[in-house]
Every structure is written in structure tokens, then in C-alpha cells.
């Protein structure tokens with residue numbers, strides 16, 4: 001296999017995770033250029049990949065003007081920048097690894113799809129869960145046909161309160177007006193993608209949805225509390241007080257301290273204390289300006305009569321994705337965090353179910369895969385492994401998610417948001 005060269009546009013959290021593959025598997029991938037307006041990130045990239053100054057760019061236009069020799073570009077900019085940056089890269093003829101969600105605007109999604117088709121460029125979308133041993137095993141079982149057709153898919157995602165506060169209450173996805181995505185798109189376009197992918201080619205036709213925002217609303221703020229935690233008289237009794245929640249517990253440091261613009265290990269405690277006096281991360285969680293829901297359910301009907309439901313519940317005790325697939329002659333049940341599946345096949349002679357427990361660590365080992373890889377249960381690593389093969393025309397897994405494969409999952413989110421806002425059942429045709 002030839003070693004591929006890639007450039008990274010947006011070397012933040014996600015950009016660095018994907019490009020780390022070049023450090024783990026240097027025979028397969030090399031990072032040859034990076035674009036990021038933040039100096040701290042450009043410096044981190046220079047150090048990680050030994051890049052000379054002339055291969056590190058402040059903006060995408062400067063990068064495009066130089067004609068860097070590379071096989072594909074990782075686009076890991078924030079949600080609202082995907083469209084503008086991806087159009088420029090496609091027009092220049094680059095194949096892309098594009099972060100999800102592709103875009104919150106249906107017309108932009110269609111334009112990117114048409115544009116890449118016309119230009120003949122490949123776009124792989126970062127639906128990393130598809131590549132995990134857990135979900136790919138579910139796909140294999142369904143595809144084997146041993147259980148017959150899918151009747152129903154039930155997916156639940158519980159978002160841990162530490163993640164929810166740092167990403168969606170105080171963090172960069174707190175406002176759909178600013179970042180473009182609502183909670184369902186930002187957090188669960190993976191799950192709507194899984195629903196469509198696992199349902200083996202069936203097309204979603206109608207969607208309904210309910211949701212609301214309640215937990216982190218001003219009505220729940222303790223009486224007498226203030227806009228920022230540092231001078232709040234109620235901080236001693238508030239579990240979300242930024243000086244405990246952010247400074248002491250520091251659940252997700254690469255989210256919290258991002259605007260200090262220094263490498264995390266160089267930020268002093270004094271700098272953090274000052275930062276929390278004016279930054280969103282020091283704000284009262286009940287007055288953060290968050291404009292997204294904190295709970296949502298979605299029901300989907302498919303053209304083959306099968307149905308699916310998804311529950312997204314924020315602020316749970318722990319992070320958890322649960323799935324229960326019911327087929328004509330069997331069921332598959334599991335929590336991705338446990339990396340284990342309960343698989344039940346209906347024995348038509350015995351009129352009873354035979355139960356098998358599938359340990360995905362064992363399955364993965366048998367396939368010769370590395371069980372120690374982390375990041376979305378291994379998905380961040382396995383997507384890169386798949387991508388370098390896909391771009392060279394080698395056989396790939398059924399996980400490979402081109403932009404075309406990702407359309408249905410995005411349409412389900414768009415339809416669910418319209419259904420929730422307009423309180424009606426929405427036909428997917430409104431978006432196709």
C-alpha cells in the first residue's frame with residue numbers, strides 16, 4: 001500500500017486526533033501541511049509533524065494558493081465552517097475527510113454532494129461510530145440475514161453531565177445561532193446515521209420529534225445568584241460553580257481553556273482564575289445563553305415498514321449509548337461502553353431464543369485489530385485505517401461513509417428539527 005499525504009484544515013481537538021494516525025502508522029500516512037488561524041495550534045502541529053514554516057498556514061486561501069502536493073485533506077473545522085471550507089477544497093479537486101455534521105443547512109448539503117459528484121472528488125464523513133467493533137458487529141449480524149429483516153431499532157444516548165455542561169451549556173455548541181447546529185445535529189447525527197445504516201438500505205420516509213430545554217434555564221437559577229460565578233453569593237451551594245466544576249474537577253480541559261490560547265500544560269492557575277471572570281466558562285449555567293434543547297426523542301418510519309426511535313437525554317449520571325435491534329427472527333442488545341452484545345436467535349423448531357454473548361474485544365483480537373486504541377471506542381482510529389485504504393481503491397469495510405451514505409442520517413435530523421418546531425409529522429421528501 002502506498003503511503004498517503006494529507007493536509008489538515010482545522011488542527012483543533014478533532015483534527016489532531018485524526019492526524020495522530022500518521023504518528024501511529026507512519027508507513028500509511030504523512031501530514032504535510034496544516035491550516036489553523038490559532039498560533040497555539042499551528043505550533044502544536046509544527047512540533048507533532050516536524051513541519052517547516054512554509055507548510056503551516058493561517059488561512060485556507062493561502063494554503064490553496066500554494067498547491068501543496070497531497071492526496072487528501074482532513075477538514076476538522078467547526079460545524080459552521082464546514083460548507084465554506086469544503087466548497088473551496090472540492091473546487092480545487094481535493095478528496096476530503098469531512099467532520100460531521102456536514103452542515104445544518106439542507107441546501108448546503110445538497111450543494112456539497114452535487115459539487116463533489118461533478119468534480120469527481122471523494123468525501124468521507126466522520127461517522128466514527130460506524131467503524132467501532134461494537135457497531136460494525138451489529139451491522140455484520142444484520143447483513144448476514146440470519147435474523148431476517150429489521151423490524152425496529154431503539155437507540156438511546158445519555159450525555160454525561162460533565163460533557164453536557166462543557167460542550168453544550170458553556171461550550172462551543174451551546175448556541176445553534178452561533179455554531180449552526182442544534183443538539184440533535186451536533187450530538188446525534190451519529191445515531192440517526194446508525195439508524196439508517198443498520199437498516200440495510202431502507203429509506204427513511206417520515207419523522208416526528210419532541211424536545212425541550214429545561215435543566216439549565218434561568219428559572220432554575222438560585223435566587224440571588226449572578227451572571228458570573230466568581231462574585232456569585234450562591235457559589236457555595238451550586239454544584240456547577242465554575243471554580244469547582246471547571247477549575248477543580250477540570251473534566252474536559254481542552255474545551256474549557258481553549259480561549260486562553262496557550263498549550264494546556266503551560267496555563268497557570270492564576271490565568272485560569274482570571275479567565276473564569278469574563279469567559280463563558282465562568283458563567284452561571286442557568287444564564288449561559290444556551291439556546292438548544294436538553295432532551296429530544298425522534299421516531300422514524302422507513303419505506304419497508306420498519307420503525308426506529310432515538311432518545312437523546314442530557315445531563316445523565318454517565319455517558320451511555322444503548323441499542324436494541326429487533327429483527328424478524330432475533331434481537332441484538334448492548335451498551336457500547338460495555339463493548340459486549342447480547343444476541344438472540346429465534347429457534348423455529350424449539351420455539352425459543354438461543355442467546356449468545358459476543359465480547360467485542362475478543363472479536364476485534366481475532367480480526368487482528370488493536371484493542372488499545374481509544375477515542376469513540378476505537379472509531380477515531382479505525383476510520384483512518386479504512387480511509388487510507390478507501391482512497392487507494394482497496395477493499396474496505398461496509399462502514400465507509402461517503403457523503404452520499406450520510407445524506408439519509410442528515411435528512412432525519414433536519415426533519416426531526418422541523419417536526420419538533422412545527423409540532424407535526426415531517427415527510428423526508430421535504431428535504432430530498
Ligand SMILES: NC(=O)c1ccc[n+]([C@@H]2O[C@H](COP(=O)([O-])OP(=O)(O)OC[C@H]3O[C@@H](n4cnc5c(N)ncnc54)[C@H](O)[C@@H]3O)[C@@H](O)[C@H]2O)c1
Nearest residue numbers: 009010011012013014035036038041076077078079099126
Ligand atoms: N466525529 C465526532 O465524533 C466528533 C466529535 C466532536 C466534534 N466533532 C466535530 O468536529 C469539528 C471540530 O470540532 P473540535 O472540537 O475539534 O473543534 P476545535 O475548536 O477544537 O477545532 C477547530 C479548529 O479549527 C480552527 N479554525 C477556525 N477557523 C478556521 C478556518 N477558517 N480554517 C481552518 N481552521 C480554522 C480553530 O482554530 C480550531 O483549532 C466540529 O464540526 C465538531 O462538531 C466531531
